[in-house]
Amino acid sequence: MSAVATVRTGYADPRAVAARVTDPEMPMLTLADLGVLRDVEVEGPGRVVVTITPTYSGCPAMATMRDDLVHALTDAGWSDVEVRVRLHPAWSTDWISDEGRQALREHGISPPGAAPHRDGPVPLNLMPTRRALTCPRCASPAVEVVSEFGPTACKASYRCTACLEPFEHVKEI
Amino acid sequence: MNHVSDHDADHDSVYDGLLGGDDSQWAFGTDFEDPLAGVDTTLPEGVDGAALAAYCLMLGDDALVLSHRLSEWCSNAPDLEEDIALANVALDLLGQARLLLARAAAADPSVVPVLPEGSPVPREDALAFFRDQDAFRNVRLVEGDRGDFAVTTVRLLVASTWRLALMQRLVTSRDAVLAAIAAKAVKELAYHRDHAARWVVTLGRGTEESRRRTEAALATVWPLRWELDRTHEVERTLAADGVAVDPADVAAEVDVLLDQVLAAAGLEVPDVKRTGGLGGRTGRDGVHTEALGKVLAEMQSVARAHPAGRW
Numbered sequence: 001m002s003a004v005a006t007v008r009t010g011y012a013d014p015r016a017v018a019a020r021v022t023d024p025e026m027p028m029l030t031l032a033d034l035g036v037l038r039d040v041e042v043e044g045p046g047r048v049v050v051t052i053t054p055t056y057s058g059c060p061a062m063a064t065m066r067d068d069l070v071h072a073l074t075d076a077g078w079s080d081v082e083v084r085v086r087l088h089p090a091w092s093t094d095w096i097s098d099e100g101r102q103a104l105r106e107h108g109i110s111p112p113g114a115a116p117h118r119d120g121p122v123p124l125n126l127m128p129t130r131r132a133l134t135c136p137r138c139a140s141p142a143v144e145v146v147s148e149f150g151p152t153a154c155k156a157s158y159r160c161t162a163c164l165e166p167f168e169h170v171k172e173i
Numbered sequence: 174m175n176h177v178s179d180h181d182a183d184h185d186s187v188y189d190g191l192l193g194g195d196d197s198q199w200a201f202g203t204d205f206e207d208p209l210a211g212v213d214t215t216l217p218e219g220v221d222g223a224a225l226a227a228y229c230l231m232l233g234d235d236a237l238v239l240s241h242r243l244s245e246w247c248s249n250a251p252d253l254e255e256d257i258a259l260a261n262v263a264l265d266l267l268g269q270a271r272l273l274l275a276r277a278a279a280a281d282p283s284v285v286p287v288l289p290e291g292s293p294v295p296r297e298d299a300l301a302f303f304r305d306q307d308a309f310r311n312v313r314l315v316e317g318d319r320g321d322f323a324v325t326t327v328r329l330l331v332a333s334t335w336r337l338a339l340m341q342r343l344v345t346s347r348d349a350v351l352a353a354i355a356a357k358a359v360k361e362l363a364y365h366r367d368h369a370a371r372w373v374v375t376l377g378r379g380t381e382e383s384r385r386r387t388e389a390a391l392a393t394v395w396p397l398r399w400e401l402d403r404t405h406e407v408e409r410t411l412a413a414d415g416v417a418v419d420p421a422d423v424a425a426e427v428d429v430l431l432d433q434v435l436a437a438a439g440l441e442v443p444d445v446k447r448t449g450g451l452g453g454r455t456g457r458d459g460v461h462t463e464a465l466g467k468v469l470a471e472m473q474s475v476a477r478a479h480p481a482g483r484w
Contacts, residue, residue, distance in 0.1 A: 049211075051211065054268075056264075056265060057265055057354075058265050058271070059264075063206055066206060082211070084210055084211025085209060085211055085212055087209075089356070090356045090357040121341060124367065124434070126371055128371075129367075148258070148364055148367075148368055149261040150257065150261075157254065157257075173360040173361070
């Protein structure tokens with residue numbers, strides 16, 4: 001066994017550790033479920049490099065995600081943790097895992113539909129965005145959009161006209 | 174003074190010891206971070222760093238100043254949903270500005286104002302908070318007073334329609350960083366443009382008062398539209414290099430889209446004279462209106478009072 005391998009046996013698997021870190025604003029989702037965690041590479045004894053992709057350009061949760069990753073990996077014994085940003089390809093809600101979608105639904109948040117894939121110019125849409133959604137509380141399809149913007153950068157606001165409860169929908173990008 | 178220093182010695186910080194010196198437990202960390210950490214910012218072959226930086230400042234300053242004007246609606250919008258919507262749009266634009274200013278700083282470090290030795294203020298913040306008015310490269314369209322909700326909405330429609338059309342073409346830029354920033358921006362701007370467009374239709378087809386105000390807003394905003402379409406020397410050079418987009422190439426598409434929105438709203442394209450520049454120089458050249466000075470006074474005062482990042 002090489003010296004490096006011997007040293008490494010003392011560390012927890014960095015992929016597993018990083019994958020367990022949760023989103024600060026939607027803590028039912030791990031960064032892996034959210035699709036933000038792109039890469040975890042061991043670069044030497046005690047050194048690990050994590051690559052993440054921002055969700056929205058201005059999402060303030062990115063700094064917290066970075067800090068939480070450093071914290072979790074440091075706690076797991078990695079002494080030199082670097083978090084890098086990858087801008088390309090841009091994050092898409094299509095990267096949210098099936099487990100993540102299920103977790104969102106269970107916590108009363110409507111998961112995103114398929115993100116738009118456009119070849120030409122983005123078409124102008126003057127009507128309310130149509131989405132085939134069901135209320136995450138009562139499962140009724142009788143829902144209406146309140147606003148395309150919500151309490152975090154990634155969500156739209158909806159209300160259910162059957163049970164009258166408001167809910168959030170992770171909007172497609 | 175003794176009293177003050179004793180007080181300081183007794184209580185360095187009320188938060189001392191709470192977390193055992195572990196900074197990473199703070200909600201947003203106590204360190205600044207580089208939004209381009211680990212991103213390859215090498216200049217594409219044959220591209221002039223100074224020109225690329227100037228171009229990034231144009232697009233970045235448009236977003237930064239418009240973001241500031243939109244954020245003024247926070248707690249002042251007509252209803253809670255709109256308050257949140259405008260704050261979200263402002264936040265997206267602030268994020269785009271941050272990436273673009275960081276790209277400018279990496280392309281040409283000499284554009285970044287020099288701060289006191291040891292200042293932790295990152296380069297994109299130094300650009301945002303420590304440049305004077307004549308170093309800003311935004312169009313004058315985005316800097317005017319926020320006005321009423323109609324003025325804000327019409328301005329957001331014009332600015333986001335142009336920016337979306339431009340960013341859609343910028344995704345093929347030879348500068349991979351700019352291309353990546355543009356690809357992300359397109360996704361965000363599609364929501365901004367359609368939001369503003371729906372409101373213009375609502376206001377145009379709403380009450381007599383909402384229509385009157387929207388017509389007045391068109392008369393306020395339209396005289397400054399031309400500046401977006403005019404090709405600056407920096408844009409011309411970099412567009413020829415395959416790095417930038419010549420705004421002349423998006424003008425027709427923007428016209429068509431704005432005509433569609435106004436037609437749906439039952440509003441006429443206003444017949445107004447354009448607001449001239451100063452000897453042909455405009456916002457892209459650092460020639461601004463008085464309004465930008467007021468934006469910067471508010472936006473920059475705290476950072477300028479604490480250039481070392483300590484208080």
